[in-house]
Amino acid sequence: MRVADLLATLAGRGVLPEVAERDRPLERCLTARARIRGRIGERQLRLLSEDHWYDSREIWRLAECAPGLGPLAGPADAAHWCRSLLVGIGRSGSASARATSKSLHNERSVCNLPRDQWRPVRLMDCSRQSRARRGMRQVRSRHATSCRMDQEIGPPTDQPGAPFGLDSVYAAAQRSRDDASPVKPCFLPAYRRLIESLAEEADLTPTGVAVTRSRLVFSLVNQLKVRELVESSCIDPELWGDDAVFVLGLPGTGLHRLQRLLNEHSALNIPTLWEILSPTSEWRPRRHQALSDDPFEHALWAHLGQHDSFRAPDLGAPYGDHLLLTYAFHTPSASLEYRIPTYADWLQAQDASEAYRFHRYALAAILDRVRGGTPLLVNEFHSLKLPALLSAYPHARVIRVHRDPLVSLSNVASISTLRRQAWSHRVDPREVTAEWARRLTAVLNEPGGYSEALPGHEVLDVTYPEVVETPLLTVRRICDFLRIPLPTGIERRVLEQCDQFPCEPGAVDTYFCLDEEALPESFREQRAMYCQRWGLPGS
Template sequence: MVDWTPDSLTRDACAVDGLSDFGDDSHREPLEKLLFSLEHEADLNAIGETVLRQRVVDILTTRLRVQEYLKRYPEIRDEEIVAPLVVVGLPRTGTTMLHRTLAADHRLFAPLWYEVRYPCPSLDWDPAGEDQRIIDAKAEMSAMLEANPDLLAVHPMDAMGPDEDIMLLEQSFYSYNIQAYANLPTFDRWIEAQDHTVGYEYWRLLLQFLQWQKKRTGKQAERWTVKAPHHLHFMDLVFKVFPDARVVQTHRDPVDTIPSLTSMTAALWVIYSDNADPCEVGKTWARKFARGMTHTMDVREQVGEEHFLDLWFKDTVSQPLTEIQKIYDFIGMDFTPEARAEMEQWQDFNKRELRPAHAYTLEQYGFTESGLEQQFARYREKFILPN
């Protein structure tokens, strides 16, 4: 019998390094809500119970370690992050390829998958030595692909590659990331109704921490580039914690993107539950991103369109470096021949056709074309139909 009580998972986390100071207790209420849904609603199989319980323990362990590092190195909080470049857009609009291409420029910091999954190194971390986080991340990714090889057809997987910073938000439990692994309706309703400022403040702190770590390994960069469709839900908070942020928003018809997102999420749900309902996946995530897109459109009107650069999927696929030139013009950086060469080399090694085909239908997730058009009508009218 799996023990999902908050005290049990907290004890397990404290036992890893013998630490007990979590800092403030802002994580406690979302943790309790999450554990209720994992125990009573997610219908987890044996793999799901083991993996998702350990994931929560890992997050708590990380929180303890971060607090310890802040005590040892208070200068972490002094790290300055200037005008981060934030890539957003509905999932499946090319944000991953765009972000990873940008990250090939050595002048830009980007969070790597192992860094967002395990943002804090061990307490005896040697910047010049072997990093256990990399070993753990590679093993976890291999296990995911072994459990469901179809994941590779949906999303490029690389433990050492740049990836979404939503997993940094998950460290506060103020994020929607855990819902990508299981159906958690009660937690989902609760977390959507909360003020996520504390989560975005912790996100900023973790980016400062990662920057501090990168510098200790000898890396230098001019600014950060991060990406997550999740930021569409909280664009106001992106600007609250980074008032000088510059946002690149990618666009593609939700009729194409939402079913593709659903297929990716459904591929994860079936790993952890033997009763994952693909139509429930579709209903949940279409609603969430319709709501998130409306929010971002409202924020754009409030803060001013000059903070955003719009790119379209068809263009980033057909002429990626031309579109990236627009980004460099937008953020006021020189798109140097060296940066272009780094990106071209990265693209040569990461062609989409090297991955298996991604196949799905609208019907298998309970969608109709007209239903999605109606759900995203305001967004489609402004960004899709004119193009």
Template structure:
């Protein structure tokens, strides 16, 4: 039958039609960096965007150009893009002021962080969420990565008013396309991907995952990602500033596969937990997800075009993972590999193996919390995400051939799809 875009909520069509003046008139204005920066300075009363880090302007300018000239957004998408960029600029201003007022934050040590990575749709999110149940681990939540200033206070972290702000922002896409709940769980208090911190440096797969912006995507694929990881580290330093005791950060993003060299340049003592799944299944699920997101923002994409773009991106990612692993920049004792099928069969056993590999203790209370988390969130509770590789218009045998080295190197089983 082929992939068809899901139904958008009725309010989106009202907004697109311009039936909510004067709001809709403002949504047609162009994406201009100096205008958006000026507005952010006016909102916050702050002026320093971190001009000591000029790299962010190149990413901002390229992003705004692609949003204006490539993304083909309707008013829903333009409103969301304006809102998102505005929040990023506000937070950069707040971070620069915080560092000015508390320069000691730059001395905060980020030691032996664990990065969960692997192809999209391979179980990285649920593994990250399970590791978050161990009180010995510190996992950044959505609201913390979206609004890290001021640093959270331990006694009020669970009721911080920024949780509601983050919830409202990240639930926008579900309000536009309700079926998104069945595809990817979202909440202001759930663990958040590192790409949200990278977005503050305007070098992030977060943008390319939400908008069809090929010019920006091509630049991002080749740009120096160390500024993004450096800013990511600064965000972690701020988040832990008021947290006493040792902090063992556990972080996550599939996009790390594309930028492992930059990650290790900034975090030379990193440990990496990599999830693996048949890449053809990954491409089918991911292409459906991204085509749905594009549809939410009024940029109806042909899933076959999305699939071709994602195939090139993730074949590159798997090639980079293989080359980086073989280069030996990280000791084998600092790697942990897990298969999606094994994780689905016995997730706690995979967690135990991860802890053993990294020389960590998994106590009974942490394991109990992990089991309770799984029991409270059964797979498919929001509905099923259905997808088919046949919808992608790709040469199955050709793609399989491109990924042979990866599957052999990491013993990734082939699935029926």
């Protein structure tokens, strides 16, 4: 079937307007597309204009129904419905449009409209369509390419009155989604482990309980929104993130400096705080807009703002992507703010491949609306689950930043202590230090882990002293590694950015003064070998 024949059939039924020129050269269409804003890119236009052949016999066989007369026969029965739908879109927010959207929420198609105006297009009988979808899921599962995450869905059973119980949190999440279709939550084993640790070990203050519950609702809302987009085929995660670059370090390495330097390059796309907080939102804040009253960051930075060494980031500033894993309840960064050792130990022993597959879904939702440049994600906690990261991003390029583990431990222990004080009745700095020393030792000692070679992946190793002492040379090395040019204007902006480092978000100048002899012997041994291998001070 030719796209032109489908458009002509729809125009003949009064669904679309008549087109004066039937045929145009592809290059002319590409030039015209570049002059207007919209969700259709060059790749999508080429998919419509160039011949593609697909064998769908297996789909119809599994669906147990005949193909029928074809797509061109569908508009004859659906023309009236399509015309009324287009009228409903014109009346944005009208009752008729909302009623149509609510009754057919599972039958969405991607079109050149803002996401909040997507409406269903139904060209086949519902029963046949549902059977075809079941057939598609069977084919996808056979090839291990399914976008669904049903294997971790369980019954939402809670204890009555539990503040973090799944029943109440899921109900609050559904209310926040504005008449959206019900989607079952995933990653329930991780959720249950997390709330058990929060209830039994975190010793939360009343404010901590309220903020934590809001965060759980917020995480579940984002999880459901992202999965709904992907599972309804509105976004294909295979099209996004394949060229992603990850900047890693041990927890406490301090990657904000390098992140801000690389953010000056227009060929790199680093997600901002708002994009991480709302991966499915169309709204974009101004570059220097202050934090809104969101449950994740506003309350935390209000507490940290009492300390001179902390300054809250802007919503439009580059930010770490650890929150994308938080929406799947699989993030080690939760231990920064909560005393939850049982959950953290359980999480360290789990295979995080499914959580990172969701991470790719959320990144695809961001990149689908914020396009341009190579995706660059900066996060210290990916080093704790590097094999799972590379399983979800098999073609990822990795930049590892190496720093003395003793300094990293001092940094992460001090930051964790300050953050836990925001929500907990009691915080013991010695206990925090011992906990993070144990985790860093496990990372350094893991076979095939962070400090080992990564066969099949492009890896660039830099040291933190290089980032501080020769920032421009370090940026040049990274650009050569990524095979992107470094114009003179960007070099000048990089040097200007270096003057602002004392005020970087989250920077801490006064760390714990750790007694190295009091640290576990296993940590000291791993630290000595690590520093010697990478030529770091302290070897």
